[in-house]
Amino acid sequence: MVPDAPLPAEEVERIAADAALLCGIPAPTGHEGQRAQAVLERLRELGLEPASDAVGNVVCRVGPPGPALALCAHLDTVFPSLEPQPAVRDGARLGGPGVGDNALGLAALLAVARALAADPPTGPVLLVATVGEEGLGDLRGVTHLLDAEPVRALVAIEGHGVDSLAVGAVASARVRVTCSGPGGHSWSDQGRPSAIHALVSAAERILAAAPPAVANVGVIEGGTAVNAIAERASLVLDLRHVDPALVEQALGRIERAARTAPVAGIATAVEVVGRRPGGDGTVSAALVELAREARDAVGLEAAEEHPASTDANAAIGRGIPALGVGVSRGEDAHTEREWIAVPPIAYGAAALLGLVRRADERIPV
Ligand SMILES: [Zn+2]
Structure with a gap:
């Protein structure tokens, strides 16, 4: 040796x-x-x-x-x-x-x-x-x-x-949350639901639902122009804990949090895009x-x-x-x-x- x-x-x-x-x-x-x-x-x-x-x-x-x-x-x-x-x-x-x-x-x-x-x-x-x-x-x-x-x-x-x-x-799980809606012009279609507005309020509920798992929204994207009502917006969340069971439990709470307070005309999809044991x-x-x-x-x-x-x-x-x-x-x-x-x-x-x-x-x- x-x-x-x-x-x-x-x-x-x-x-x-x-x-x-x-x-x-x-x-x-x-x-x-x-x-x-x-x-x-x-x-x-x-x-x-x-x-x-x-x-x-x-x-x-x-x-x-x-x-x-x-x-x-x-x-x-x-x-x-x-x-x-x-x-x-x-x-x-x-x-x-x-x-x-x-x-x-x-x-x-x-x-x-x-x-x-x-x-x-x-x-x-x-x-x-x-x-x-x-x-x-x-x-x-x-x-x-x-x-x-x-x-x-x-x-x-x-x-x-x-x-x-x-x-x-x-252990970690990566979750993408996507909101989508009809879109439109910011003035002439005023009152239509915005995917970005819906996503931002969902993000607050999601972050509040994560503990004791540690959550980070690392990516947020969506919208097309400042004067367009966003048709689509998504975020990707990283969720971590040493105990894999706590990550799984947080996932369940986050799915529910994303879908509570639904906005008429906005569809919300929650998708697990990654998992680390x-x-x-x-x-x-x-x-x-x-x-x-x-x-x-x-x-x-x-x-x-x-x-x-x-x-x-x-x-x-x-x-x-x-x-x-x-x-x-x-x-x-x-x-x-x-x-x-x-x-x-x-x-x-x-x-x-x-x-x-x-x-x-x-x-x-
Ligand atoms: Zn490395």
Whole structure:
């Protein structure tokens, strides 16, 4: 086994360079193909045999066949633009939309691939760059992976969050509420019901009905012009709690809240457009212990442990041990100002490698 130590400077720079390169390849959820191709080519250059699966994940088996330790980093970003936005290096910082979430996670996955290509694992390992982790992707990639491959444990790799471990999974549901009506001219058709007016009042009732689930209306859209009565308006709501049962109960209340106080002439549709399973970290206890040990061995402080929403959710929902780890620290994820610090990669990526070696040896096939 490779000794536990922070990574040498040239390996850190290599990871940062890979993160910069991958960050510059647009990959909105549903359009991950170009970035997937870049990851696939880099894995091939290492002499490994990656393949694209039916949903667009890049999957690369290392070691023998059998129930694998799956290492996942998501390909997609929350940014809808298909224009390349190259990462910018400024001293110890690397900036760019999606640089930490999750170009750096992918770059760390490639670092693990290099280590395993040089010194193969004893058990089966799957290196996976997943599609559909963000937004309404609904964990499409990792869900397909778990349907297709036997997995004994799963580690989700994120660029941000080296000071924490994602232990346990926050369950979520995404709900679209759409109001539609006849529309018309704002003056000459005055008095007709507006889809926007109806939606705004429904939004207030919906938000009041959500607790104890945490609710966020992240998108609201509709209408055609300032002087037109809106024919159609919709919102998309994100609903979360660690206890999946509380999310389901909130869903029921929200459906009722959306439909109470109906406006004549306005139809309201409520549609669940995404669901992420959740659960506490009990099933992952042994894996979490290995992650703690690997951090300690490279000199990282004990992590803050909290539930999160990552590719690990899909595994935890099926009773497969899983957790999420970070590679560095930075700020402003999910904004255009996002950045990550380069030096902590030496520790975060080393702890990841240590976790992989430990899990390979100690999580039974
Ligand atoms: Zn992410």
